[in-house]
Amino acid sequence: MKSKHYVTVLFVLLAAAIIASATIIYRQANEPAILQHIDEVIYTDIVLENQPFYAKFGSLIQQQSLENGAIQLLDKDGQNVVFDGEIIEDRLLAIPELPIGEYQLTIAADTLVEPMSYEQVLDFVVYEQSEQVKSEEELYRYFRASQQSREARNLNDYARHNFFNEAEMMSEDSSATSSAEPYATTNNQVEGIEEGDIVITDGDMIYSIQDNKVFLTQASPLSVKGSLTMPNAYPTKLMKYKDYLLVFYEHYNEESYYGTMLTNVNIYHVADPANPQLVREIGQEGYPIGMRLMNGTLYIATEKQQYVEGKQQGDLRPAMTDSAQKDAQFVDYEDIQIFPDTQSESYTVISAMALDSPAESPFETYAFIGSGGDFYMSNGAIYLASPHSQIIPFMSPRAMDMAISIPWGPPAKTTVYKYELAGTKITRKAEAVVEGGVLNQFSMDEHNGYFRIATTTGNASLREADANNHLTILDENLQEVGKLTDLARGERIYSVRYMGDKAYMVTFKETDPLFVIDVADPRNPHVLGELKIPGFSNYLHPISETHLIGIGHDTEVKAKDGVVLTKGIKVSLFDVGDVNRPVEVDSDVIGGQGTYSEVTNNHKAFYRDQENNYYGFPISVYDEHVYNGTGAVVYEITEQGIDLRGELLEKNQNDQYEEWDDVISRLIYSGDKLYSIHNKKIKAYDRKTLQPVGEVIMP
Numbered sequence: 001m002k003s004k005h006y007v008t009v010l011f012v013l014l015a016a017a018i019i020a021s022a023t024i025i026y027r028q029a030n031e032p033a034i035l036q037h038i039d040e041v042i043y044t045d046i047v048l049e050n051q052p053f054y055a056k057f058g059s060l061i062q063q064q065s066l067e068n069g070a071i072q073l074l075d076k077d078g079q080n081v082v083f084d085g086e087i088i089e090d091r092l093l094a095i096p097e098l099p100i101g102e103y104q105l106t107i108a109a110d111t112l113v114e115p116m117s118y119e120q121v122l123d124f125v126v127y128e129q130s131e132q133v134k135s136e137e138e139l140y141r142y143f144r145a146s147q148q149s150r151e152a153r154n155l156n157d158y159a160r161h162n163f164f165n166e167a168e169m170m171s172e173d174s175s176a177t178s179s180a181e182p183y184a185t186t187n188n189q190v191e192g193i194e195e196g197d198i199v200i201t202d203g204d205m206i207y208s209i210q211d212n213k214v215f216l217t218q219a220s221p222l223s224v225k226g227s228l229t230m231p232n233a234y235p236t237k238l239m240k241y242k243d244y245l246l247v248f249y250e251h252y253n254e255e256s257y258y259g260t261m262l263t264n265v266n267i268y269h270v271a272d273p274a275n276p277q278l279v280r281e282i283g284q285e286g287y288p289i290g291m292r293l294m295n296g297t298l299y300i301a302t303e304k305q306q307y308v309e310g311k312q313q314g315d316l317r318p319a320m321t322d323s324a325q326k327d328a329q330f331v332d333y334e335d336i337q338i339f340p341d342t343q344s345e346s347y348t349v350i351s352a353m354a355l356d357s358p359a360e361s362p363f364e365t366y367a368f369i370g371s372g373g374d375f376y377m378s379n380g381a382i383y384l385a386s387p388h389s390q391i392i393p394f395m396s397p398r399a400m401d402m403a404i405s406i407p408w409g410p411p412a413k414t415t416v417y418k419y420e421l422a423g424t425k426i427t428r429k430a431e432a433v434v435e436g437g438v439l440n441q442f443s444m445d446e447h448n449g450y451f452r453i454a455t456t457t458g459n460a461s462l463r464e465a466d467a468n469n470h471l472t473i474l475d476e477n478l479q480e481v482g483k484l485t486d487l488a489r490g491e492r493i494y495s496v497r498y499m500g501d502k503a504y505m506v507t508f509k510e511t512d513p514l515f516v517i518d519v520a521d522p523r524n525p526h527v528l529g530e531l532k533i534p535g536f537s538n539y540l541h542p543i544s545e546t547h548l549i550g551i552g553h554d555t556e557v558k559a560k561d562g563v564v565l566t567k568g569i570k571v572s573l574f575d576v577g578d579v580n581r582p583v584e585v586d587s588d589v590i591g592g593q594g595t596y597s598e599v600t601n602n603h604k605a606f607y608r609d610q611e612n613n614y615y616g617f618p619i620s621v622y623d624e625h626v627y628n629g630t631g632a633v634v635y636e637i638t639e640q641g642i643d644l645r646g647e648l649l650e651k652n653q654n655d656q657y658e659e660w661d662d663v664i665s666r667l668i669y670s671g672d673k674l675y676s677i678h679n680k681k682i683k684a685y686d687r688k689t690l691q692p693v694g695e696v697i698m699p
Contacts, residue, residue: 290375303372594622646690
């Protein structure tokens with residue numbers, strides 16, 4: 001044992017003495033990493049005995065790839081090697097403890113959720129790890145293997161080295177700067193986690209909700225191929241997975257004792273869009289609070305209020321509906337969990353189902369006693385931010401004694417619930433209470449195992465405003481590790497965006513402070529810089545590591561009484577490259593008072609065409625509450641500035657308000673066309689010039 005210790009010390013001293021010269025052998029100047037890089041795969045080509053082999057992919061790995069033969073390992077003689085692989089964080093393949101030797105890993109093109117252009121072949125060698133350095137080559141192998149292993153395991157290193165696309169330079173929150181796609185995708189908060197929308201496309205077909213119908217429209221040439229009608233319901237959201245279209249809707253069930261809301265999903269096979277086939281219907285009790293699709297698994301979260309009066313009326317467990325089952329089912333008792341120290345009158349119901357074989361896949365449903373709230377999902381967990389009711393004393397002795405509880409302004413506190421995900425298995429992980437209330441899902445983010453949440457306490461709308469803003473950082477067990485308080489007293493949060501080690505927060509009462517916050521050290525979040533400008537941004541969208549788009553409203557403060565008037569829609573471009581001195585590079589204001597765009601409260605209404613640097617949104621334009629027109633605007637936005645490229649507007653024809661049929665709900669693109677989706681029609685434009693080229697009327 002003693003001699004082994006001396007050998008280890010000798011090895012460390014030797015390594016320290018020659019590491020500088022060894023580095024130049026295996027790393028070229030200015031290279032960000034030493035991992036091997038072939039097409040869409042980065043991998044460790046040198047592995048030490050008893051250490052894992054790693055391969056990092058540019059897209060999500062199909063979870064079944066390890067079982068279906070899509071990934072195969074051969075030895076130097078071409079013989080198949082049985083291995084026990086693991087997929088980590090959906091992009092990292094690990095193969096542990098292979099014997100010494102030469103290997104070849106073959107990866108089929110369809111191994112990834114977004115298939116590669118061709119099969120990949122990765123060659124690597126597992127070397128003996130000796131205790132005594134015998135040569136410079138051996139030392140090189142050791143350092144190369146060690147550094148490759150560290151870089152492969154540390155996904156944050158990939159985030160800093162722009163291997164695949166600029167989205168990897170953000171946190172997993174920022175799907176905003178993904179590389180250009182051949183067709184428009186949903187503006188999801190987290191890359192690889194689909195949120196669904198009222199209009200989606202797969203490049204060939206456009207799927208759109210209009211009233212109680214879903215239309216299946218061929219993109220080119222533009223023509224309606226089929227439709228789905230929901231006789232007693234109005235669809236609210238669509239998702240697409242392979243040849244399956246998912247249609248979400250809500251239905252009120254009057255048969256139960258109190259009446260209850262059901263959240264439902266119909267799954268259609270749409271390979272033949274003229275003849276869509278219903279494959280399965282699933283549903284669960286409760287109002288929807290979140291739906292996501294990740295790695296071929298659908299997750300549905302609802303909140304169900306549970307009322308009890310005197311005698312028990314019916315089954316108190318949440319119900320499920322499934323066309324694959326003859327009768328309605330209830331969540332098994334063993335699948336109902338209670339968070340410690342929780343008292344609640346509602347369930348959070350979370351279900352999961354694999355969609356590769358939707359007709360047969362189990363519909364797994366779990367119930368957790370505790371309220372729902374704002375929904376955020378990472379690659380490994382669901383977080384719910386549940387607000388506490390405020391206690392508001394009314395101005396009468398009786399009411400003061402009663403201390404009646406009503407919602408008024410941001411809540412004083414919020415409970416955060418964390419649920420761990422492992423395929424269709426869902427388990428409660430932890431809970432924590434933080435000060436204040438969240439604005440929306442963008443107030444939350446998970447990065448490197450830490451959960452960040454931005455909240456507001458107090459009220460900013462009162463003359464004597466007592467609002468305050470906070471950013472709290474929790475570890476994987478939701479234990480607080482860091483906190484930033486006393487941000488913009490008297491104001492409230494209007495938007496938040498996390499980008500890796502930075503957080504950007506907009507607060508407002510009379511001016512728009514944009515805060516740049518360093519969250520690299522979870523134990524010491526702190527403000528780096530601040531910018532104050534008129535107006536406010538409701539939505540922040542990164543276009544690069546150093547630039548953000550802000551969309552909100554221009555404002556005017558009346559000098560006489562200090563009243564703040566909301567004016568037209570404002571588009572801002574922020575340069576945050578100098579984190580201590582953020583600046584507004586450019587801005588544009590559309591319309592005046594009364595101008596409205598859904599993008600100010602729904603990020604999915606934001607149009608992104610990164611190939612052309614085009615960004616846009618639907619809008620209804622008013623000037624001092626006088627209607628001017630409705631449609632959409634499209635800008636070219638680069639780091640240099642903002643240029644208006646197109647106004648796809650239906651001008652006012654002596655109407656007092658916009659006509660519903662003229663309103664654009666979404667802009668999307670496919671191939672060389674941009675499409676505006678209206679209630680009764682779809683119009684096509686040249687994607688670059690924005691000149692109209694056709695339209696189709698919904699039947």
